[in-house]
Amino acid sequence: MRASIIATITALVLMLGVLAPAVRAQDAAIVSLENEFIRLVVNNSGDETGRFSIRTTGGDPAIPASKDQHLIFGGNAPWTSYTSIRIGNDSYVFGGPTKRRAGLGAKYGKVVAPPELKNGKIYTTCRFGDIEVTQELGFARSTVTRMLDTVGITYRIANTGQENRNVGLRVTLDTMCGTNDGAPIRLGAKEITEAVFASSGEIVDRWFAFDDLAKKTVISMGTLKGGATTPPDRVLFADWGSLADEPWDVVLRDGQGFIRAGELDPDTAAAMFWNPTMIDAGQTKVITTYYGLGYIKDKEGKFTLGIDNPAETTFEHERTQAFTVTAFVKNSGDFDGRNVAITLALPRGLDLLGGNKLSEIYEGMKQGATIQQSWTLKPNGKFNGTGNFKLAVTSANIEGNSLENSLQIHVPTMKLRVQPGAQQVPVKTNRMPTIIPIQLNLSPVENFAGARVVVMFDPAVIRPLNVTRGPGFMEDGRLLAGWDVDDTDIDNGKLVITGLRTNAGHLTQAEINLAVIAFRSVAPGKSPVTLREAVLLDGAGKETPLEVLNGEITVVP
Structure with a gap:
């Protein structure tokens, strides 16, 4: 019996010794991240290192069928989506080489840092001579849902050499909606059914891939503009085969559809291009795009309605970003519609810049057909709060429908801040004593005509050397009257700055510098830089609501 037990244990040990490396090899072949919405997988095998795939886990809670569905083809062995680097006149593929179609025979660099999970993101680094490219993948909040249902795709392109280099980037995504490898692409007011380039002037905030508004299982969404996104110079929607065979430019045939080149199956893909630009020696260019789970608020009816808009927008004067709203209307009735009117009512505080008219009539709409409309809008600063878009459809012979979706419009109050906030x-x-400059910056600037502020500090740690006025108290290079600095109480850590825009117009813009204070170090310690009794005046001489953000300077031995 004992001999039998020993033999059994020995056999188990030998079995584990054989199986354990296989399990480790399988685990080592990918690096992954997942949450309740999506899963990101990065290839860590010898082939196609760094390529990635995305699928849903829980998906969209409002669509149960969206669970465990592909958003990018590849599963646990990603290889069809890949990234290209254009350096001078040469094109390279990011990551490890392949024996399969996507990037086969292309030029490759060297993987100097294989995929690694650090601080919630997966990093991979490749070197192409003097150009070092780091791919950074991690979850990001969708501009539509504000949930972590999107993957941020960032490339940091560093020129480590001594000469300036011309470098571009192409990111190719092999889109897949669940089991559908050929789902239609939707960009603004267009349903894209054949291969096409979209130039920068045609690019809207988001593009979608889904089957049918009334019977969708999962929606994928790419973000092209807005927030931290780096807008591409052009986007190509084409069959995957054409993009797999060419790592940079693809020549399209007239009427080229989405049938995979050289094969018979439909297979849609998207490629975002950032044209080559000069990167100076020692400098880094950062490019970011987003792709993940899409969301379109919808409502069933004889007309099925859908609307896509960002969750929020912010008014920032000349820095204010325009945004896109897209509507989808499907005739889900039993017959063709007549005199179909589509109307979008805007919330307060928005200006229409372009796109469709806010109300349009279509004489006829085929049963089963879908109409897409798109509008470019921009906040004007006249409303702060939550508003609603209202999409309404009526027809001469089909029951109408309407749908609302909310938008949070932010109009920030003015803030006077010490910058940098901490140093x-x-x-x-x-x-010699260290010179420590700080700025007093105001943002956003609305009808600004003057200010008075008391700056408090610890004179045992720092003391002011000089105070200079900022552009807020200049006009066309001319110094405006009304500027005064009271430094009679600096021994007690007090400085009073007053400025007026005398004989000049009031200011309205995103940000302005009011003053620069140059402190010198006195002794080690920590000194707050506190703004007290801060008063802003508008063009009528009235006080304006203001928030102050203080700073802190730490002097070390």
Whole structure:
């Protein structure tokens, strides 16, 4: 019996010794991240290192069928989606080489840092001579749902050499909606049914891939503009085979559809291009795009309605970003519609910049047909709060329908802040007291005509050397009257700055510098830089609501 037990244990040990490396090899072949919405997988095998796939886990809670569905083909062995680097006149594929179609025979660099999960993101680094490219993948909040149902795709392109280099980027995504490898692409007011380039002027905020508005299982969404996105110079929607065979430019045939080149199956894909631009020696260019789970608020009826808009927008004067709203209307009735009127009512505080008219009539609409409309809008600063878009459809012979979706419009109050907010400096620089400049910046600027502020600090740690006015108290290079600095109480850590825009127009813009204070270090310690009794005046001489953001300077031995 004992001999039998020993033999059994020995056999188990030998079995585990054989199986354990296989399990480790399987685990080592991918690096992955997942949450309740989506799963990101990065290839860590010897072939196609760094390529990635995305699928849903729980998907869209409002669509049960969206669970466990592909958004990018590849599953646990990603290889069909890939990224190209254009350096001078040469094109390279990011990551490890392949024996399969996507990037076969292309030029490759060297993987210097294989996929690694750090701080919630997966990093991969490749070198192409003096150009070093790091791919950074991680979950990001959707501009539509504000949920972590999107993957942020970032490339940091560093020129480590001594000469300036011309470098571009192409990101190719092999889109897949569940089991449908050929789902139609929708961009603004267009349903794209054949291969096409979209130039920068045709690019809207988001593009979608889904089957049918009334019978959708899962929606994928790419973000092209807005927020931290780097808008591409052009986007190509084409069959995957054409993009797999060419790592940079693809020549399209007239009427070329989405049938995979050289085969018989439909297979849609998207490629975002950032044209080559000069990167100076020692500098880094950062490019970011987003792709993940899409969401379109919809409502069933004889007309099935859908509307896509961002969750929020912010008014920032000249920095204000326009955004896109897209509507989908499907005739789900039993017959063709006549005199179909589509109307979009806007919330307060928005201006229409382009796209469709806010109300349009179609004489006829085939049963089963879908109409897409798109509008470019921009907040004007006249409303702060939550508003609603209302999409309404009526017809001469089909029951109408309507749908609302909310938008949060932010109009920030003015803030006077110390910048940088916190800094640490040595007490001596080149054996002299360290000079520590700070700025008093106002943003956003609305009808600004003057200010008075008391700046408090610890004189045992820092002392002001000089105070200079900022552009807020200049006009066309001319110094405006009304500027005054009271430094009679600096021994008690108090400085009073007053400025007026005398004989000049009031200011309205995103941001302005009011003053620069140059402190010098006195001794090690920590000194707050506190703004007290801050008063802003508008063009009528009235006080304006203001929020202050203080700073802190730490002087170390």
